[in-house]
Amino acid sequence: MNSMQNNGDNLLEMRDIHKYFGSVRALRGIDFHVDRQEIVGLLGDNGAGKSTLIKVLTGFHTPTSGEIVFEGESVYIDSPHRARELGIETVYQDLALVPLMSIARNFWLGQEPTRNFGPVKLMDQEQMAVEAAAALEDVGIHIRDANEVVGSMSGGERQSIAIGRAVYFGKKLLILDEPTSALSVGETRKVLEYTYAAKERGMSVIFITHNISQVHAVADRFTIISRGRKLGDFTKSEVSEEEVATMVMSGVVPERLRLFDPEAVDD
Amino acid sequence: MLAFFEENAEASTGVQLARIYMVLLGLGALLVAEQVLAGWIALGERINVLRSDINFIEWVVSLAFLLLAAAALRAAWSLWRRDRAGWPWSQWVSFFSTIIGAVFLMKALLPGGIAQISNLVAPPLDTLIFAIGALLFVSGLLCYRFVTRGVQVFDEKVDKAQGALSTAASDMTPGQFISLQLAQSPSAGAIIGFVFIFLVFSFVTDLFLQPTSVGSVLTNVSTKGIVAIGVTILMISGEFDLSVGSMLGAVSVFYMFFLTEGIPQIGLGPMPMLLAMPAALVVAMLLGFINGIILVRTGIPSFIVTLGTLLIYRTIPLVAIPGGRILRYRDYYDEFPQLWISPWVLTLLALAGLVAIAYVAWRTLPGLWRGQQFRYGEIHNAANDGHFKTTQTLISGVILLVTALALLIIAVWLLMVISFHLGRGGELVQVGFFDLINGRWGFSFEQVTGGLFSIFIPPGANFRNSIIWWLLLVLLFQVVLTQSRYGNSVFAVGGNPGAARAQGINVNRVKVMNFMLVALLVGVTSILEVTRNPGVDPLKGDGWELEVIAMTVIGGALLSGGYGSVIGTLLGALIVGMLATGLVIIGMNARLFRGVVGAITILAVVLNTLVRRQST
Missing domain, CATH: 1.10.3470 (ABC transporter involved in vitamin B12 uptake, BtuC)
Structure with missing residues (x-):
């Protein structure tokens, strides 16, 4: 269970990440790793540093110190564009899709297929619609019409499309930022299904939330963060849902688990 | 109306009335078109004219009534034969007769404005226009209400989204179809406003369309x-x-x-x-x-x-x-x-134009031709129930023909320009620079094309x-x-x-x-x-x-x-x-x-x- 040992199939490893904003110490030496085809629940109370950690990973912030290793190579992620190049895709709750644009246009945004009319390149709208629908169908997402405007769809459908898009474009690491906090129970279940489908297709997933019940069903492992430090990594088999919830709220690791986690002890 | 087609029921009184209405409307529209063409109903500007002088507006109006007549008779034919195409046809016919009636009412009710002061108009036949408009409007509206009764309303979001794609256009009533089209356009307000303002100005004063x-x-x-x-x-x-x-x-x-x-x-x-x-x-x-x-x-x-x-x-x-x-x-x-432009430059430009025309023709015509062939085949496809297939075939045929002709005419004209400039033998063409950029029509065109392209622009325009x-x-x-x-x-x-x-x-x-x-x-x-x-x-x-x-x-x-x-x-x-x-x-x-x-x-x-x- 200790992070330092599974080097064989590590997709991502963040070592001793510090991030200071002036005198505010948002991250104080966090080690975080994700294996291949693993769903990691990144948990923590509001202000614990989850979002900062992810923004460091996706290039919105650069770390004050620390190292990021992606697919065995040390990388320097200084822009969201760089993160995308590496194959890291983030699905933000409000930032996933453009509401006034159609599903197909959203799906292909930034990498639209084109047809050539002499020297002129125009988007191939028919191909865009057909392929987007097929790709989403492939992940199990049924849409009525790829030319429908996203604005008329529910939050869960939008998340699903964003996930399907990441799968289609062969991303390696999918980051879901509080994807289900505004969704109904049924929709949450669907989003979790698609998350699982993404894993089945070889992706790793970081699932950020402060609510353990949303992610317990699909996550393989939980990383809990509190006040800029990591409380620990726990595989699903060794902790109960209640214990994780207590840790997230109190920031204290129960007696039973402490022996196994040297980092938490040295606090 | 729905039952008449779906359940093969006996023709109710309403259906009987609709049949008769379509026949009467068709004949009436023919009559109006004839009267306009013959000059008995005067529209637009009529200065010192013989009755047989038909102006542009009268051409448009009589054409509209001829089309309405054709469509109404087509609907009537289908209603008597009980084929399902009669349904959408009667919907659209009554829809358009309502619209045309409304436009006529607008024309009759709006004040003549300055038109009367400027003495350019024949005495207006307002009562006749009012009568035609009121008749068309009221009867069209009644028929439309009857014909579209029982059609499920596409007011739910889901249905509307599906309506755009999965439901054939002919399964929607004209009202639903138009409102859906407008809703999908970013500029619905502009379209409605444009039509309205255009109509008001053209009715209030005959000078507007000059x-x-x-x-x-x-x-x-x-x-x-x-x-x-x-x-x-x-x-x-x-x-x-x-x-x-x-x-x-x-x-x-x-x-x-x-x-x-x-x-x-x-x-x-x-x-x-x-x-x-x-x-x-x-x-x-x-x-x-x-x-x-x-x-x-x-x-x-x-x-x-x-x-x-x-x-x-x-x-x-x-x-x-x-x-x-x-x-x-x-x-x-x-x-x-x-x-001073060398004729060779103009020749080269014209040649480039020819290449562009050829390219456009190569990209568009085969597709249009295939579409036309496909639609022609669809006419006899029983599964379609006759839904506008003949009309669509006709329209796509006209589009194909017009495109081909337009391309041909431009190509021939370009060839004429080339031969004209070659025939001049290197003599430079003189053009006013400012005229070329933003000159008045009538001057600049003729200078560049050597008089091969001239359109008549009335003085003062x-x-x-x-x-x-x-x-x-x-x-x-x-x-x-x-x-x-x-x-x-x-x-x-x-x-x-x-x-x-x-x-x-x-x-x-x-x-x-x-x-x-x-x-x-x-x-x-x-x-x-x-x-x-x-x-x-x-x-x-x-x-x-x-x-x-x-x-x-x-x-x-x-x-x-x-x-x-x-x-x-x-x-x-x-x-x-x-x-x-x-x-x-x-x-x-x-x-x-x-x-x-x-x-x-x-x-x-x-x-x-x-x-x-x-x-x-």
């Missing part, structure tokens, strides 16, 4: 319309530009100086006229770049940035032209510049080349906005900058590019304005920014970004132009213009919002 008025509307609005294209695209990406008017003044002065005295302070002499143009465009893009870069680097809202540059850019012409007078080209030279540039630019940027990858990123940047950034789009770059695009179009406009009436007014473009934003907003663009269309802005510009000219024609105080434009702006946006809310 070439002089049409020319005045188009020419006045074309330059503002070009700026509005850029402002629309910028607004879609979530920003706007208040500095366009000042920029126009500044770039005009630069262009004028480039053409005449240069800028001695920096050691720049006068430029050749062909170089002055790109130089002015570069200056314009620089000004736009300044706008964009301030916005992106400081993060100040574009309102503030461009308000600042509005004031700054205006000082350029005010300072550069001493005394605030109007600087004229004639102050420097007695003669306007002339171009002011059509200028800027209209052509405007329409070409609208077409170009409509394609860029809706069909290109760049256009897609513009919508994304305005609709949700975060999502655009997350998909790897450089949001700031798109915004700066759009500011430069606006500036480029302002540069084009400056050149057109300077060459129109060769000279510069230091206050040129003062107040344009708001008028242009009004055009854009009437056209359906959202101030908050992410939504809008160039075609909508074209309509918005036409609405503003029609008001400017129309209010003067009907003898209203011209000072009302701004107020009316303001009211129309609010109304159009309210309409747009209502239609959009209905759709999502």
Whole structure:
């Protein structure tokens, strides 16, 4: 269970990440790793540093110190564009899709297929619609019409499309930022299904939330963060849902688990 | 009505009535068409005419009634034969008879306005027109209500979305079909407003459809319309530009100086006229770049940035032209510049045109032909139940024929131009440079094409080349906005900058590019304005920014970004132009213009919002 040992199939490893904003110490030496085809629940109370950690990973912030290793190579992620190049895709709750644009246009945004009319390149709208629908169908997402405007769809459908898009474009690491906090129970279940489908297709997933019940069903492992430090990594088999919830709220690791986690002890 | 077709029930009284109504309507419409063609019903302007002189409006109206008659008889035929096509046919026929009736009522009820004062009209047959209108309107409405009863209403969101694609258009009632089409268009308010204002002005005064008025509307609005294209695209990406008017003044002065005295302070002499143009465009893009870069680097809202540059850019012409007078080209030279074009250049241009025509033909005609073949085959496909298949085949055939003929005519004309210029044997063609850029129609065309292309423009009508540039630019940027990858990123940047950034789009770059695009179009406009009436007014473009934003907003663009269309802005510009000219024609105080434009702006946006809310 200790992070330092599974080097064989590590997709991502963040070592001793510090991030200071002036005198505010948002991250104080966090080690975080994700294996291949693993769903990691990144948990923590509001202000614990989850979002900062992810923004460091996706290039919105650069770390004050620390190292990021992606697919065995040390990388320097200084822009969201760089993160995308590496194959890291983030699905933000409000930032996933453009509401006034159609599903197909959203799906292909930034990498639209084109047809050539002499020297002129125009988007191939028919191909865009057909392929987007097929790709989403492939992940199990049924849409009525790829030319429908996203604005008329529910939050869960939008998340699903964003996930399907990441799968289609062969991303390696999918980051879901509080994807289900505004969704109904049924929709949450669907989003979790698609998350699982993404894993089945070889992706790793970081699932950020402060609510353990949303992610317990699909996550393989939980990383809990509190006040800029990591409380620990726990595989699903060794902790109960209640214990994780207590840790997230109190920031204290129960007696039973402490022996196994040297980092938490040295606090 | 539904039961009559679906369950093969006995024809009810209603169906019997509908059958009879369609027959009567068909015959009635034929009668009206005949009366108009024979001159017994006079429409439009009739000056010292024989009864057999049919004017344009009467041609249009009689054609409309002939089509209505044909459709009504077609519907009646299907209703008697009990084939299912009778249903959509009767829906559409009653729909259009209601519309035509409403238009006639409008014509009869609106005051004649200045038309009577100017003594140009035959005594109006208002009672006859009123009677025809009322009859068509009431009977059409009743029939429409009956025919569409029982059709499930597409008012649920889900149904509406499906209706767009999975349901064939003929399964919707005309009302549903039209409202769905409007709801899917960004410029519903502009379309409705355009039709309404156009009809009102053409009914209230016969002067409105005269070439002089049409020319005045188009020419006045074309330059503002070009700026509005850029402002629309910028607004879609979530920003706007208040500095366009000042920029126009500044770039005009630069262009004028480039053409005449240069800028001695920096050691720049006068430029050749062909170089002055790109130089002015570069200056314009620089000004736009300044706008964009301030916005992106400081993060100040574009309102503030461009308000600042509005004031700054205006000082350029005010300072550069001493005394605030109007600087004229004639102050420097007695003669306007002339171009001597080698016929070989024109021949080459014509050859390039031929290649383009051949390419277009190669890309479009085979597809149209296949579509026509397919539709022809579908006529006898029983599964379709006869739903408009014959009509669609007919229409697609006409489109195919017209496209082919148009391409052929242009190609033949280009060949004629080539042979004409080859026949001249190297003699240079002389064209007034300003005429070429923004001359009046009638002069410039003939000079370039050697008289092979001339259209009759009545004296006094002011059509200028800027209209052509405007329409070409609208077409170009409509394609860029809706069909290109760049256009897609513009919508994304305005609709949700975060999502655009997350998909790897450089949001700031798109915004700066759009500011430069606006500036480029302002540069084009400056050149057109300077060459129109060769000279510069230091206050040129003062107040344009708001008028242009009004055009854009009437056209359906959202101030908050992410939504809008160039075609909508074209309509918005036409609405503003029609008001400017129309209010003067009907003898209203011209000072009302701004107020009316303001009211129309609010109304159009309210309409747009209502239609959009209905759709999502």
